[in-house]
Amino acid sequence: MTVTVRDLRSDDRADVEGFAHVRHLALPHILWTPDAIVHRLAHTHPDARFRSLVAEEDGEVVGTAQVQLAYDSPEPGQGMLNVYVHPDRTRRGAGDLLVRAAEKHLAEHGATKLFAWVLDEPANRAFAERRGYRASRSAHFLRLDLTGTLPPLQPLPPGVELRSAADFADDPRPLFELDAVTVSDEPSDVEAELTDYETWIEETWKAPLLDRELTTIALVEGRPAAFSLAWTDTATGRYATAMTGTARPHRGRGLAKLAKNASLHRARAAGYTVALTGNDSANEPMLAINKWFGYEICASEVRYVRELA
Secondary structure (H helix, E strand, O other): OOEEEEEOOOOOHHHHHHHHHHHHHHOOOOOOOHHHHHHHHHHOOHHHOOEEEEEEEOOEEEEEEEEEEOOOOOOOOEEEEEEEEOOOOOOOOHHHHHHHHHHHHHHHOOOOEEEEEEEOOHHHHHHHHHOOOEEEEEEEEEEEEOOOOOOOOOOOOOOEEEEEHHHHOOOOHHHHHHHHHHHOOOOOOOOOOOOOHHHHHHHHHOOOOEOOOOOEEEEEOOEEEEEEEEEEEOOOOEEEEEEEEEOHHHOOOOHHHHHHHHHHHHHHHOOOOEEEEEEEOOOHHHHHHHHHHOOEEEEEEEEEEEEOO
16 A cells, blocks of 8 residues: 655544544553644644644555644754654554655754654664664653542642632733743753743643643742643543643742642542653653652653754
8 A cells, every 4th residue: 555645634523533543542641632633733833834744545544743843942943753653554654754754844944953752662763763863862651540549638838829720811921921931941952932922822821632720820929839731631531731840939849749739639530530741751850749649650752863964
């Protein structure tokens, strides 16, 4: 059978569901829903030159790629491509065709350094290395059974209160400002700067996966100081922590742990049975916090880098 690569048809529900299905099979540690995939394609900043690609064989979606420039990085010329193929359709050319199309698109828009996450498995790593990519940092996927025991809720220190993102529906700017000051400290090969409030509203605040009721913010003297951002997929009963962070002046007080613990308890009460998250392997403080909650590493991935001539 012949494998071909094309853009995802966002107005074709079956096409989007095929994309989500392949992603779920290849990478079950992240939430993939059709609505979230379409939203990202429609609302990512134009400067990212974002594309979602599919590899198709005999009318079936067998591979996927999401491709973009790191438009929000202070360093120009960086591109990102993440390619995942249906586990039962590997070694048939889909991955190679997707990588070629992604690299061509990024190079045409000025990328000179490419970054790709690759599952930490021999076949996946060999695939990247044959194409000139070299290994960089690593990260872990973690899973927590929410039907088990959670740490008890802790009393709040004086001057601290917990609120949900829903409480900021009329004015989410304080959450944007907190997200902006914490994301710059997140371990990564690609630095990011959140400076555009309207873009954040479209990409993050309005994202279909965002659960405003379960996203929890710790306020100190009335000002947001730490938060745990929650995504949920009601169809599968899964909850995911997309980001947890604390503003620098308030670190070392356990505020992020308080926020995340409250969110996990409310997620369990709402009927979610599985909690997912991910951490850079060098982020020892966050890995320690997640171990305290009972999370266990279920898979790992490696960031691969390629310099374009």
